[in-house]
Amino acid sequence: VSAESQISVREYARQLIDILDQPRDTQKFRDGVVDAMTKLLKRPDLLVLGIDRLANHQPWSAFLYYDGQLSVVMSRIAMSQAVPVHDHGVVWEAIAVYRGSVNHRLYRRLDDNVDDGRQAKLELVEDAVLEFGDTRSLEPPADIHGLQALEEDTYIVGAHLGEFPVNRHYYQPDRGTYIIRNQQVWKGSPR
Ligand SMILES: [Fe+2]
Secondary structure: OOHHHOOOHHHHHHHHHHHHOOOOOOHHHHHHHHHHHHHHHOOOOOOOOOEEEOOOOOOEEEEEEEOOOEEEEEEEEOOOOOEEEEOOOOOEEEEEEEEOOEEEEEEEEOOOOOOOOOEOOEEEEEEEEEOEOOEEEEEOOEOEEEEEEOOOOEEEEEEEEOOOOOEEEEEEOOOOEEEEEEHHHHOOOOO
16 A cells, blocks of 8 residues: 555544535535545554544444544444444444445434334335445435444444434334433443
C-alpha cells in the first residue's frame, strides 16, 4: 500500500467533518463517506492505534478518534454475539468492514413510529455480506440494522456523529416488535 493512498486518522476525521457539514441526502455525501473510509481502511495499523473502549454490543472496541461529538471506533464482532437490531436516534452512523466479513441486515420502519416500546413493522431494505472495504452510511428512514460476524477475526470501523441515548430501541423484525432497553445491558452478556 502506497503512503499516498492511505491517510492519518486525523485526516480522515477532518474529511468526515467537512462532509458531515454538507446535506446528507445526496450522492455526493455518500461518495464522500466511502472515499474517506476507503483511504482509512488502507492503514495496516488500525487494530493497534486506538484507545480501549467499553462497547455496548461488541466484545472489544477502541476509539481511533473522539472529539466529544464525532467518534471513530474499531470493534471486533463475534460470531457468537450478533449485534442486536437497533436504530440510532438522531445519531449519524457509518460502518465499514476492516477484517473478516459480516452479515448486515438493513431495515426501515414502516409504521407510524409510536414510541411505546411494543410494535414496530420493519421492512428489510438490504441483506448483504459485507467484506473488506464495504461501507454503509445509515440514513433515515433506513437506519435500523443488525449484524453478525461470519468468520473469526472480524473487525469493523464505525463512525458516529452525536451521542446515543442511554435507552435505545432494539427490534425483533420477525415478530414485528421492539423493546426500549438500556444500551449497557448487553455488555458482557451472551446472546
Ligand atoms: Fe448501529
